[in-house]
Amino acid sequence: MTDQAVPAAVPPGERRVLAALALAQFICSFAGSNMNVMINDISKDLDTTVQGVQISITLFLLVMAALMIPGGKITDRYGRKRCFLAGLVVYAVGALLCAVSPGLGVLILGNSILEGIGTALLIPPVYILTTLLYPDVTSRARAFGVIMALGGIGAAAGPLIGGLITTGISWRAAFVFQALVIALIVWLSRGIRDPLPPDPHRAFDTGGAVLSATGLVLIVMGILAADNDVWLTIALLVLGGLVLARFFRSTRAKERAGREPLLSLSLFRDRTSNLGLVTQNVQWLLLMGTSFTVAAYLQVVRGYDAIRTGVIFTAATLGLLLTSLAAERLAERRSQRTLVMTGFALSVVGVAALVALVASFSTAWAFVPGLLLIGLGLGVMLTPSVNVVQSSFPEERQGEISGLSRSVSNLGSSFGTAIAGTILVAGLTAGAYAAAMITLGVIGLGGLAAAARLPHAPGGSAAGDATASTAPGTGASTTPGTEAEPPVPDPGRPPAPRRPHRA
Numbered sequence: 001m002t003d004q005a006v007p008a009a010v011p012p013g014e015r016r017v018l019a020a021l022a023l024a025q026f027i028c029s030f031a032g033s034n035m036n037v038m039i040n041d042i043s044k045d046l047d048t049t050v051q052g053v054q055i056s057i058t059l060f061l062l063v064m065a066a067l068m069i070p071g072g073k074i075t076d077r078y079g080r081k082r083c084f085l086a087g088l089v090v091y092a093v094g095a096l097l098c099a100v101s102p103g104l105g106v107l108i109l110g111n112s113i114l115e116g117i118g119t120a121l122l123i124p125p126v127y128i129l130t131t132l133l134y135p136d137v138t139s140r141a142r143a144f145g146v147i148m149a150l151g152g153i154g155a156a157a158g159p160l161i162g163g164l165i166t167t168g169i170s171w172r173a174a175f176v177f178q179a180l181v182i183a184l185i186v187w188l189s190r191g192i193r194d195p196l197p198p199d200p201h202r203a204f205d206t207g208g209a210v211l212s213a214t215g216l217v218l219i220v221m222g223i224l225a226a227d228n229d230v231w232l233t234i235a236l237l238v239l240g241g242l243v244l245a246r247f248f249r250s251t252r253a254k255e256r257a258g259r260e261p262l263l264s265l266s267l268f269r270d271r272t273s274n275l276g277l278v279t280q281n282v283q284w285l286l287l288m289g290t291s292f293t294v295a296a297y298l299q300v301v302r303g304y305d306a307i308r309t310g311v312i313f314t315a316a317t318l319g320l321l322l323t324s325l326a327a328e329r330l331a332e333r334r335s336q337r338t339l340v341m342t343g344f345a346l347s348v349v350g351v352a353a354l355v356a357l358v359a360s361f362s363t364a365w366a367f368v369p370g371l372l373l374i375g376l377g378l379g380v381m382l383t384p385s386v387n388v389v390q391s392s393f394p395e396e397r398q399g400e401i402s403g404l405s406r407s408v409s410n411l412g413s414s415f416g417t418a419i420a421g422t423i424l425v426a427g428l429t430a431g432a433y434a435a436a437m438i439t440l441g442v443i444g445l446g447g448l449a450a451a452a453r454l455p456h457a458p459g460g461s462a463a464g465d466a467t468a469s470t471a472p473g474t475g476a477s478t479t480p481g482t483e484a485e486p487p488v489p490d491p492g493r494p495p496a497p498r499r500p501h502r503a
Contacts (some may be wrong), residue, residue: 016191022151026181030155037309039053060112062220062411063120064413068120069404071124073204075128082198083122085122085186093114093118094114095175095179096179111175130143132196144390145331163306208262218236251264275450279340281411281415283347283381288416289415289420289440291313312367315367323375335456337451340384342377343451351374353369355437358434423435
């Protein structure tokens with residue numbers, strides 16, 4: 001029997017390894033949201049504006065999204081553990097640079113560029129290693145549950161932790177905190193063993209990496225420019241679309257010529273995976289868009305300080321924690337499609353509550369029901385969406401699909417901050433707040449529609465995983481107790497090294 005047919009042997013120091021991977025996802029998600037409660041403090045200290053801080057946050061998320069696909073690709077060439085550790089070091093340097101930044105430019109260099117690059121290097125290995133170390137459905141679902149729970153909690157608790165540190169010490173200390181967590185992750189990572197050897201001769205599509213990153217940057221920058229110059233927005237969006245179209249044409253030409261592109265278009269031939277990617281994008285768009293909009297409104301319009309703003313976000317953290325802890329039990333009873341649909345339904349109702357209650361009551365308690373519902377909804381659906389995508393492909397393609405999956409999720413985060421933030425910053429009034437939240441709610445309904453098109457899986461999550469894992473064209477099954485079929489070769493792609501069989 002192959003290692004895909006039986007549960008993997010428990011690796012040495014499994015808990016320590018899983019803790020390292022989960023903490024890595026936590027700190028990267030934390031970095032995307034904790035700055036939301038520092039808007040006033042940073043803008044005053046660095047003599048900038050709310051829009052300046054928004055640009056720094058959005059660029060951080062965008063750099064992650066733009067480089068996540070290349071980041072996933074180079075793991076095959078240089079090794080997953082090596083890329084993971086390199087990303088941690090780059091991230092720590094960026095965090096320390098932010099802590100001593102004298103102005104917005106240095107903050108953007110440290111936070112948006114270096115932390116973004118570090119995240120793009122370290123996050124794909126988190127998901128690749130998890131998929132390879134836990135090849136059976138049950139253990140993989142449990143591991144992904146821990147990682148996604150820590151990621152969601154990092155994003156949801158970022159405002160609270162950031163608010164406590166900012167109020168108690170300084171906003172700069174929040175970046176020192178990130179560097180300390182990175183040091184802990186490096187220590188915990190000693191026991192990580194890469195299941196697949198690196199392939200130093202693996203080709204890397206530099207031109208494709210430049211085209212894809214440039215196209216994504218132009219599109220998000222176009223959204224950010226919407227409140228200043230509509231024509232500039234249109235020009236940037238059109239130019240970004242043309243660059244991405246050129247990227248896909250170039251990719252198709254390279255595949256036909258038998259060369260290995262940055263991103264194989266065959267990744268988009270699986271309908272279930274495509275729908276899972278859409279739900280991932282919208283989930284993080286909702287989370288980060290809501291986080292920025294509510295935090296900016298509380299601080300700039302209502303005059304709340306960092307700690308009061310962070311405390312209000314405790315409701316979202318609590319909701320996400322409750323459903324994340326119950327993720328394994330929910331997966332045993334309900335299909336992935338049902339869980340993702342339920343999560344979107346709760347989140348959309350939460351957005352509606354944030355609009356209706358905040359318009360009717362001036363108390364801070366008006367934010368609690370909506371944030372709680374959004375947290376509950378996200379906790380329900382984060383893990384099943386990731387599992388749908390990762391389990392749709394065999395282990396030889398985990399580098400590609402992990403990079404694509406994380407890129408799509410982080411692109412959702414940058415879209416959420418850019419779209420909702422641009423609407424809010426244009427007015428910074430109660431009306432602009434309502435418009436931003438309603439926009440997020442409408443996008444959430446789009447995510448619900450995508451989730452409704454996921455395949456039905458009778459019998460709960462295991463069946464759902466089996467369905468996703470044996471999608472047409474993947475040729476791989478991760479269902480316990482079944483023999484895996486040989487994967488269908490990808491034309492023009494050199495064979496990846498296989499994991500040794502276990503008795």
